[in-house]
Amino acid sequence: MSETAATSPSVRESADADVIVVGAGPAGSTAAYYLAQSGLDVLVLEKSAFPREKVCGDGLTPRAVKQLIAMGITFEDPAWVKNHGLRIIGGGTRLELPWPDLAAYPSYGLVRTRQDFDQILVNQAVKAGATLMERTTVTAPLIDARSNRIVGVQAKNSDREPVTYRAPLVLAADGNSSRLSVAMGIRKRDDRPMGVAVRTYFTSPRHDDDYLESWLELWDKSSGKDVLLPGYGWVFGVGDGTSNVGLGILNSTASFKDVDYRKLLRRWADSMPEEWGFTEDNQVGPIRGAALPMGFNRVPHYSRGMLLLGDSGGMVNPFNGEGIAYAMEAGKIAADVVVQASSRLTVAERERTLLSYRSILSDTYGGYYTLGRYFVKAIGQPEFMKYATKYGLPQRTLMRFTLKMLANLTEPSHGDAMDRLINGMSKITPAA
Known part of the structure; x- marks a missing residue:
């Protein structure tokens, strides 16, 4: 050879x-x-x-x-550490959505x-x-x-x-x-979306939270004014006394190339309630980042x-x-x-x-x-996100549909109307 x-x-x-x-x-x-x-x-x-x-x-x-x-x-x-679903926070709304009850998937995350x-x-x-x-x-x-x-x-x-x-x-x-x-x-x-994620760990009383938590809006209050930061955040309890706290930003966001992600996470964590413990004194390990190829x-x-x-x-x-x-x-x-x-x-x-x-x-x-990819383009527009969080989050049925769509959790066949709609949309949409 x-x-x-x-x-x-x-x-x-x-x-x-x-x-x-x-x-x-x-x-x-x-x-x-x-x-x-x-x-x-x-x-x-x-x-x-x-x-x-x-x-x-x-x-x-x-x-x-x-x-x-x-x-x-x-x-x-x-x-x-088992979790029962996703907690979504944004637009002044706090919504807990259990994982869908499906035959195709277990009803819990980890x-x-x-x-x-x-x-x-x-x-x-x-x-x-x-x-x-x-x-x-x-x-x-x-x-x-x-x-x-x-x-x-x-x-x-x-x-x-x-x-x-x-x-x-x-x-x-x-x-x-x-x-x-x-x-x-x-x-x-x-022509494909790319994201960046940064995260660190904090010693926190929230370490045993049994819901994954997603923040659709990141507000910086350090200047005395509410400033909407680009991206989305998360808080996941690790169960060992710490919480994984991080944020992601997509390249469909106008400020994608100009953001110092570590400073952004630091500012967002500083805006959290003091009793959660997301402070530098409680930080475990450095802030680290990675690319998300999508x-x-x-x-x-x-x-x-x-x-x-x-x-x-x-x-x-x-x-x-x-x-x-x-x-x-x-x-x-x-x-x-x-x-x-x-x-x-x-x-x-x-x-x-x-x-x-x-x-x-x-x-x-x-x-x-x-x-x-269409979704990524839409949420990269601040006005769209403000409208979606304000009017969409309070609609529980809509958000149940959104959870299934975002997490790709549907019955392959014989599901409910939401499953059939999501599966049908995925099938008829061209794979470009």
């Missing part, structure tokens, strides 16, 4: 695998779990070492909980910090038979010169020595920047032997900024496709099966994500 790679001749060879998964976040670990369960030889390469922190709101909707249950994860550990959440997932993959290599940084794809397909990766191991890993298929679950995707010529689309902002999701999963494929829900559920769902879809492809008898049949990954993702999420 003829191979080309941007590395020195000192690269040493390693044992082959059926599939290489780059990144042990929710997408990569879920894919590795299902691939290993199916009997494939799976190698997971993770640049960090567990446990490790990631910037996240730590909140899991019932959609994500369903995926955890499917992987055999149980929630007896008190570090899993909170668990990313400090050990990802490790729990990858441990399941390892138990299923996957091999995990930590502190292994993938530096470049290994390309077959004749077929122009990826046939492995170049990496540096925990000793910073160059090493080669070979497999006929590579799953890129290496996050928003996705060095592997860029090296393969798959770049981000500028609405399939990097495509194609399959090309030349490589599949994109999770943030590498821009799979964050534009409606609510949720990424974990969709990363895990994509991991399972990718695994199903790869398992089916591995059973095909000819190269042409295998490639046709692998290409189906694109259409499955498009059929599953394409129309819904297109609706989400």
Whole structure:
């Protein structure tokens, strides 16, 4: 086999695998779990070492909980904090909406910090038979010169020595920047929404709140006047004496490029009631931020032997900024496709099966994500948000519909009128 790679001749060879998964976040670990369960030889390469922190709101909707249950994860550990729904605050209204009562999804969400959440997932993959290599940084794809397909990766191991890993298929679950995707010529689309999230933790009496809390308006009162800040905020009780407090802002907002997000979070936290404890003295850890790649902002999701999963494929829900559920769902879809492809008898049949990954993702999420892009544009207009919070929030039936829409929680079939409307809108909306 003829191979080309941007590395020195000192690269040493390693044992082959059926599939290489780059990144042990929710997408990569879920894919590795299902691939290993199916009997494939799976190698997971993770640049960090567990446990490790990631910037996240730590909140899991019932959609994500369903995926955890499917992987055999149980929630007896008190570090899993259950929540019953979403509390929405805005326009002078405070509204508590329970998660929908559906057959397709559990009726509760969870909170668990990313400090050990990802490790729990990858441990399941390892138990299923996957091999995990930590502190292994993938530096470049290994390309077959004749077929122009990826046939492995170049990496540096925990000793910073160059090493080669070979497999006929590579799953890129290496996050928003996705060095592997860029090296393969798959770049981000500028016409897709992008968000930025910042968060920190505060010691707070609100740590055991059993509702996720979302603030649709961020008011800064530090100047003595009420000033509406761009973005939306959240307060999620972690159950360990702290609350995860953060905010997000979308690139559809006029001030997106000019905002100092950390100062914005600091100002918003300072405006909260004193008894909640969101003060610098009670802050646990720094304010940290991360990008939220939304609405399939990097495509194609399959090309030349490589599949994109999770943030590498821009799979964050534009409606609510949720990424974990969709990363895990994509991991399972990718695994199903790869398992089916591995059973095909000819190269042409295998490639046709692998290409189906694109259409499955498009059929599953394409129309819904297109609706989400329209939504992002609308909420980027301050006047729209003021009108929506003032007149929409008091309408409980409308907000129940909105919760289902934003969280993508509907019965696939035989649901109520709201479910049928949301599902119908997603189906007829083109997946651009």
